Amino acid sequence: MDVMKSKGRTQGRNSTELMITVDVETITRPSEPRGKAGNPCAGACSWLGSHQVVVACIVTLCLLLVAAGVLAGVFGAQRANMSDDKIPSTSGGFKGCGWRPDVGTRIVNGEKSLSAWPWQVSLQNKFKTDKWTHFCGASIISSTWLLTARHCITNVRNLTGEIIAVMGTNSLTDTSLAIQRVSVAEIVLHPDGESSDVALLRLAWSVAFSATVGPVCLPVNASTAQPGTPCYVTGWGLTATDDTTKQLDLREVQLTIMKDDDCKLTNNGHPLKPSMMCAADVYTHADTCQGDSGGPLVRLAGDTEPSPGRWVLEGVTSFGKGCGSRDFLGVYARVSAFTQWISRTTTTETTTTTTTTTTTTTTGTSGGFKGCGWRPEAGTRIVNGEKSKSAWPWQVSLQNKFNSKSTHLCGASIISSTWLLTARHCITKIWNNTGEIIAVMGTNSLTDTSLAIQRVPIAKIVLHPDADSDVALLRLARSIVFSATVGPVCLPVNASTAQPGTPCYVTGWGLTATDDTTKQLDLREAQLTIMKDDDCIPTNNGHPLKPSMMCAADVSTHADTCQGDSGGPLVRLAGDTEPSPGRWVLEGVTSFGKDCGSSEYLGVYARVSAFSQWISSTTATETTTATTTTTTGKSAR
Numbered sequence: 001m002d003v004m005k006s007k008g009r010t011q012g013r014n015s016t017e018l019m020i021t022v023d024v025e026t027i028t029r030p031s032e033p034r035g036k037a038g039n040p041c042a043g044a045c046s047w048l049g050s051h052q053v054v055v056a057c058i059v060t061l062c063l064l065l066v067a068a069g070v071l072a073g074v075f076g077a078q079r080a081n082m083s084d085d086k087i088p089s090t091s092g093g094f095k096g097c098g099w100r101p102d103v104g105t106r107i108v109n110g111e112k113s114l115s116a117w118p119w120q121v122s123l124q125n126k127f128k129t130d131k132w133t134h135f136c137g138a139s140i141i142s143s144t145w146l147l148t149a150r151h152c153i154t155n156v157r158n159l160t161g162e163i164i165a166v167m168g169t170n171s172l173t174d175t176s177l178a179i180q181r182v183s184v185a186e187i188v189l190h191p192d193g194e195s196s197d198v199a200l201l202r203l204a205w206s207v208a209f210s211a212t213v214g215p216v217c218l219p220v221n222a223s224t225a226q227p228g229t230p231c232y233v234t235g236w237g238l239t240a241t242d243d244t245t246k247q248l249d250l251r252e253v254q255l256t257i258m259k260d261d262d263c264k265l266t267n268n269g270h271p272l273k274p275s276m277m278c279a280a281d282v283y284t285h286a287d288t289c290q291g292d293s294g295g296p297l298v299r300l301a302g303d304t305e306p307s308p309g310r311w312v313l314e315g316v317t318s319f320g321k322g323c324g325s326r327d328f329l330g331v332y333a334r335v336s337a338f339t340q341w342i343s344r345t346t347t348t349e350t351t352t353t354t355t356t357t358t359t360t361t362t363t364g365t366s367g368g369f370k371g372c373g374w375r376p377e378a379g380t381r382i383v384n385g386e387k388s389k390s391a392w393p394w395q396v397s398l399q400n401k402f403n404s405k406s407t408h409l410c411g412a413s414i415i416s417s418t419w420l421l422t423a424r425h426c427i428t429k430i431w432n433n434t435g436e437i438i439a440v441m442g443t444n445s446l447t448d449t450s451l452a453i454q455r456v457p458i459a460k461i462v463l464h465p466d467a468d469s470d471v472a473l474l475r476l477a478r479s480i481v482f483s484a485t486v487g488p489v490c491l492p493v494n495a496s497t498a499q500p501g502t503p504c505y506v507t508g509w510g511l512t513a514t515d516d517t518t519k520q521l522d523l524r525e526a527q528l529t530i531m532k533d534d535d536c537i538p539t540n541n542g543h544p545l546k547p548s549m550m551c552a553a554d555v556s557t558h559a560d561t562c563q564g565d566s567g568g569p570l571v572r573l574a575g576d577t578e579p580s581p582g583r584w585v586l587e588g589v590t591s592f593g594k595d596c597g598s599s600e601y602l603g604v605y606a607r608v609s610a611f612s613q614w615i616s617s618t619t620a621t622e623t624t625t626a627t628t629t630t631t632t633g634k635s636a637r
Contacts, residue, residue, distance in 0.1 A: 098217035098301065098310030117234050119216035119296060119313075120250060121146055122166040123184075123201075127158045134172055137235045137295025138165065139313055140215045143206040145346045148294035149316050149333065150189050150199045163187075165203060168213040170250040172236060177438065177455050177477070180207050188345055190338065196275050197318045197333045200345055205452075205483050216296060216313040219336040220306055224277075225314050229257045231279060231299040233317060233330075237291030241323040253286035255279040255297070257314070258329060266321050266328045275337040277315050280329035287330050289323035297332050373490035373574065373583030392507050394489035394569060394586075395523060396420055397440040398458075398474075400431060406438065408446055411508045411568025412474065413586055414488045419619045420474040422567035423589050423606065424463055427472050430566065439476060442486040444523040446509060454480050462618055469548050470591045470606045473618055489569060489586045492609040493579055497550075498587055502530045504552060504572040506590065506603075510564030514596040526559035528552040528570070530587070531602060539594050539601045548610040550588050553602035560603050562596035570605050 121138035136152035146165055153159070163184040169176070186202035207213055225231070234252045238244065256279065263278035264271060272278065279297060280287065288295070297315030301307045315332030322328055335342075396412035410426035420439060431437060437458040443450070460475035480486055498504070507525045511517065529552065536551035537544060545551065552570060553560065561568070570588035574580045588605030595601055608615075 096307075096310070097215045098298075098307055098312060116170070116212050117232075117250070117252070117296070117298075118168075118210075118212055118214035119298075119311075120167075120234050121148075122172060122236060123148065123152065123294065124164050124166055125156075125159055126161060128160060132164065132166075134166075134236050134291065135159070136291075136293045137237075137317065138201065139296040139316070140167065140207065140213070141218060141313070141342070142215055142346060143209065144203045146184075146201040146203065147313070147316060147335070147342065148199050148201060149318055150194070150197045151319070152294040153187055153189065153199050154194075163201075165201070167207060168210070172248045177457050178210070178212055180213055182207055190341060192275075195273055196338070198316055198335075198338050200342065206481050208479050208481050210478055216298060217301065217307045217310050218339060218342065219312055219314065220339075224334060224336040225257050225299050227257050227259045229299055229314075231255050231257060231297055231314055233279070233288055233292070233295065233297045233315075235288060235292030235295040235317065237293075237295075238289040238323065241289065247291065253281065255281050255286060255330075257299075258282075263329050263331050266319070266331050272331065275334055276318070277332050277334040278329055279315065279332055282326070285324045285326050287320065287324040288317045289320075292317045293319075371580075371583070372488045373571075373580055373585060391444070391485055392505075392523070392525070392569070392571075393442075393483075393485055393487035394571075394584075395441075395507050396422075397446060397509060398422060398426065398431075398567065399438045399440055401435050408509050408564065409437070410564070410566045411510075411590065412439065413569040413589070414441065414480070414486070415491060415586070415615070416488055416619060417479040417482065418476050420458075420476065421586070421589060421608070421615065422472050422474060423591055424467075424470045424472045425591075426567040427461055427463060437474070439474070441480060442483070446521045452483070452485055454486055456480060464611065464614060466548075468546065469611065471589055471608075471611050473615065489571060490574065490580045490583050491615065492585055492587065492612060497607060497609045498530050498572055500530050500532045502572055502587075504528050504530060504570055504587055506552070506561055506565070506568065506570045508561060508565030508568040508590065510566075510568075511562040511596065514562065520564065526554065526561075528554050528559060528603075530572075531555075536602050536604050539592070539604050545604065548607055549591070550605050550607040551602050552588065552605055555599070558597040558599055560593065560597040561590045562593075565590045566592075 119140040121140060122134045123136040123138050124132040124134050127133055127135075135156055136148055138146040138148035138152075141147050165182050165184060166172075166179060167182070168179045183204040184201045185204040188200040188202070190196040190198050209215075232252055232254055234250055236247045236250055239247065239251070258278040258280055260272040260276070260278055262280070263276070266278075267276070295317045296313055297317065298311045299314050301310050301312045305312070313335050315335060318331050318333045320328055320330045394414040396414060397408050398410045398412050399406045400409050401407070409430050410422055412420040412422035412426075415421050439456050439458060440446075440453060441456075442453045457477040458474045459477040462473040462475070464471050482488075505525055505527055507523055509520045509523060512520065512524070531551040531553055533545040533549070533551055535553070536549070539551075540549070568590045569586055570590065571584045572587050574583050574585045578585070586608050588608060591604050591606050593601055593603045
């Protein structure tokens with residue numbers, strides 16, 4: 001990390017020669033020994049036992065040295081604490097631009113970073129392979145825009161196809177669900193050419209801000225930090241000019257903003273342009289290197305600035321000669337020189353010079369998410385349990401790890417950005433409290449690996465207090481991002497309910513027949529009709545359905561739900577007199593049946609309108625009621 005620069009202006013900090021490892025600059029510093037200091041008194045008394053005067057002198061000297069060491073330790077600790085106090089600490093989530101959580105002591109001099117830099121982005125490309133590879137850094141400046149170096153786009157060899165932005169982690173090998181991977185939908189290069197080494201990247205969809213993902217603050221107008229100002233630079237670049245080892249952990253170094261003239265040598269003997277700036281550590285020669293290009297150079301805002309104590313993006317890693325050189329200091333693009341261009345471009349989305357790199361997995365519809373119960377026209381529906389070619393944005397696959405592999409358990413429906421509705425028995429009977437539950441959204445296929453998919457852990461389970469009411473609410477660990485393929489279904493108003501004869505649709509990844517155990521990987525849908533409650537008496541062991549239950553079937557084709565569909569949605573289109581005419585309303589939750597597709601035993605569903613008040617009060621207050629374990633005695637779907 002000491003050497004985050006790139007060799008020469010043409011390479012910048014993203015070395016295309018090192019594309020297989022890291023394609024842009026990194027930060028490196030000469031390693032320094034950090035072992036404990038030796039004790040000058042060790043063994044001193046072994047040969048002085050009979051020389052009391054000499055021993056006394058030696059002991060006195062030792063005491064003085066030890067005392068000096070203690071004082072040095074105190075002052076050293078005080079210095080570290082003073083540095084840490086400048087960082088706003090918090091135990092909550094995202095708190096605005098330039099905020100970063102206090103998650104550990106920083107390790108400087110190009111070593112691994114234990115602190116979170118929420119705006120740090122890894123830009124990755126497949127480079128004609130089947131594996132995503134880091135090639136440059138970038139900074140989050142809003143929920144849909146990143147700022148990087150221009151040469152990351154124009155000078156990286158073999159850069160082809162889709163570029164993705166990876167956010168929310170310090171490690172390139174991290175596979176946790178807190179990581180967000182978003183496609184780059186548009187690239188806007190600064191119109192001044194190579195002399196202005198900045199580019200804006202518009203994301204295909206908005207990122208969700210959290211404690212580990214958030215924007216850095218931008219400098220106000222043309223304000224700029226003065227020489228001598230301390231700053232930090234971060235990246236996954238190389239740690240030395242001649243070391244091609246792939247860096248998997250984010251590194252950070254503390255630098256100082258230098259006078260522009262100090263970087264003349266790096267700029268081939270020419271003065272820096274106003275759009276450039278110089279930063280280095282003249283004592284340790286910490287620097288950026290290949291793989292760090294496009295990454296952030298940040299400083300803490302002063303007390304007189306609009307965001308005191310927050311981190312401001314002062315520079316973008318640009319170029320250098322060698323890495324960690326005492327003669328050739330690192331050059332950065334001065335962000336304050338581009339604030340008007342950034343503001344104008346991100347506000348109007350007016351592109352100046354744009355490359356041909358676009359994504360293939362954008363949420364590009366006629367406007368994306370359009371409210372609850374909306375679904376895009378994505379093809380003709382295939383009913384009677386066949387594959388679904390239409391998007392059902394509220395459909396969720398609840399998954400759990402069995403034998404180290406994520407497996408579909410049940411369905412669920414998105415009802416808000418943080419809440420899902422599913423069947424109670426999915427929790428008490430199928431999941432059975434074994435491991436973490438993950439909600440997978442945004443796809444029709446369980447084998448889909450596209451970046452449009454959102455995977456979020458379940459943070460809280462709320463079972464309905466009535467054990468015979470087969471519904472449960474699941475609170476997500478973080479908010480999901482609504483798009484054309486991920487969005488909530490509308491809930492029925494109060495106790496309103498559809499009448500028998502109303503057409504509806506049911507979806508799920510369940511079995512296609514009672515005696516067929518073939519795993520279904522593609523979402524299926526079937527058109528059913530809401531039946532009279534008495535039609536389901538045989539399914540309910542001869543007893544009338546309770547008010548919280550409802551019956552649905554297709555008496556002609558015997559289309560039905562089956563094992564694996566439990567918890568999934570039964571939806572209908574809202575009528576012209578309802579609050580959301582033409583939108584899809586969640587009428588039922590797949591509950592139980594006897595056999596699958598039987599002409600005698602029709603499917604039973606939990607009637608959502610019977611739980612509207614409980615859903616509203618629970619999701620508003622997050623008050624859990626009973627969380628008992630119950631079984632239905634019937635065949636769970």
